[in-house]
Amino acid sequence: MSQQVITPELCAWISEQSRAGHASESILAAMLGSGWDETIARQALARTLGQAPALTAPPGATPGLPEPDLSRFTPTIDAGDRQVKVVMALRQPRVVVFGDLLSEAECDGIMSIAGKRLARSETVATGGDGSEVNAARTSDGMFFERGETELIHTIEARIAKLLRWPLDHGEGLQVLRYRPGAEYQPHYDYFDPAHVSTPNILKRGGQRVGTLVIYLNTPLAGGSTIFPDIGLDVAPVKGNAVFFSYDRPHPATQTLHGGSPVIEGEKWVATKWLRQAVFN
Numbered sequence: 715m716s717q718q719v720i721t722p723e724l725c726a727w728i729s730e731q732s733r734a735g736h737a738s739e740s741i742l743a744a745m746l747g748s749g750w751d752e753t754i755a756r757q758a759l760a761r762t763l764g765q766a767p768a769l770t771a772p773p774g775a776t777p778g779l780p781e782p783d784l785s786r787f788t789p790t791i792d793a794g795d796r797q798v799k800v801v802m803a804l805r806q807p808r809v810v811v812f813g814d815l816l817s818e819a820e821c822d823g824i825m826s827i828a829g830k831r832l833a834r835s836e837t838v839a840t841g842g843d844g845s846e847v848n849a850a851r852t853s854d855g856m857f858f859e860r861g862e863t864e865l866i867h868t869i870e871a872r873i874a875k876l877l878r879w880p881l882d883h884g885e886g887l888q889v890l891r892y893r894p895g896a897e898y899q900p901h902y903d904y905f906d907p908a909h910v911s912t913p914n915i916l917k918r919g920g921q922r923v924g925t926l927v928i929y930l931n932t933p934l935a936g937g938s939t940i941f942p943d944i945g946l947d948v949a950p951v952k953g954n955a956v957f958f959s960y961d962r963p964h965p966a967t968q969t970l971h972g973g974s975p976v977i978e979g980e981k982w983v984a985t986k987w988l989r990q991a992v993f994n
């Protein structure tokens with residue numbers, strides 16, 4: 715089959731459809747119906763409309779978003795085996811800072827196992843499938859399998875209860891270690907709908923809809939988690955965590971965030987990403 719290319723004519727047609735009031739999902743459906751490759755079609759849509767088609771639900775998707783129960787704004791939330799403190803909550807975008815999610819011993823336990831397996835962090839490759847080392851992320855990282863050890867399972871079950879999101883919708887915990895000068899430049903955690911590798915990634919559990927970054931230690935200076943769109947800095951404090959959710963893979967969610975450079979000491983975090991459906 716001949717290579718499909720995004721022509722100015724195609725972009726003009728997409729703009730016209732959009733102006734006529736068709737939602738990007740139905741423009742996408744029309745393109746697929748006339749033989750466009752889905753990856754190319756999504757790229758053309760993202761490029762033309764500057765926005766992603768709304769989140770589509772994969773088979774078995776859980777409706778809604780992960781969300782702690784803040785209905786009574788109690789000072790702590792019962793996360794099953796632990797009372798987790800609520801430090802602050804922002805509604806739009808949804809950002810919640812938790813205190814004491816993990817005990818000091820749990821943080822130390824994760825760091826000691828992860829420390830033996832750290833390697834320079836990779837992100838999704840910009841050129842194609844796979845991952846690559848990225849200058850925007852100068853930390854070292856590793857992934858745990860879900861339920862890999864009893865400690866990991868205990869923490870995952872606690873997170874599932876706290877955020878009211880099925881345990882099997884979570885990716886394996888990722889641990890990152892930042893040394894002085896290391897940072898993670900601002901980014902979105904959802905998979906870019908315009909990226910070639912995204913359709914493949916989404917086959918396993920759909921999009922990411924929430925992130926929980928857990929601080930495993932307290933750096934001496936620097937290393938806050940920053941949200942540039944809303945001017946928020948979250949202090950990394952051992953055992954605390956920051957949670958945020960996003961209902962669309964789109965910058966309008968205002969969930970741009972990053973790890974600011976560590977100035978003194980090290981910074982260790984464990985990140986749990988939550989998907990729409992079962993992640994296996």
Ligand SMILES: O=C(O)CCC(=O)C(=O)O
Pocket residue numbers: 890898903927937938939940971972973974983985
């Ligand atoms: O280190 C941080 O504060 C942020 C980490 C992060 O953005 C991620 O793991 O996706």
Ligand SMILES: [Fe+2]
Pocket residue numbers: 901902903925971
């Ligand atoms: Fe992130």
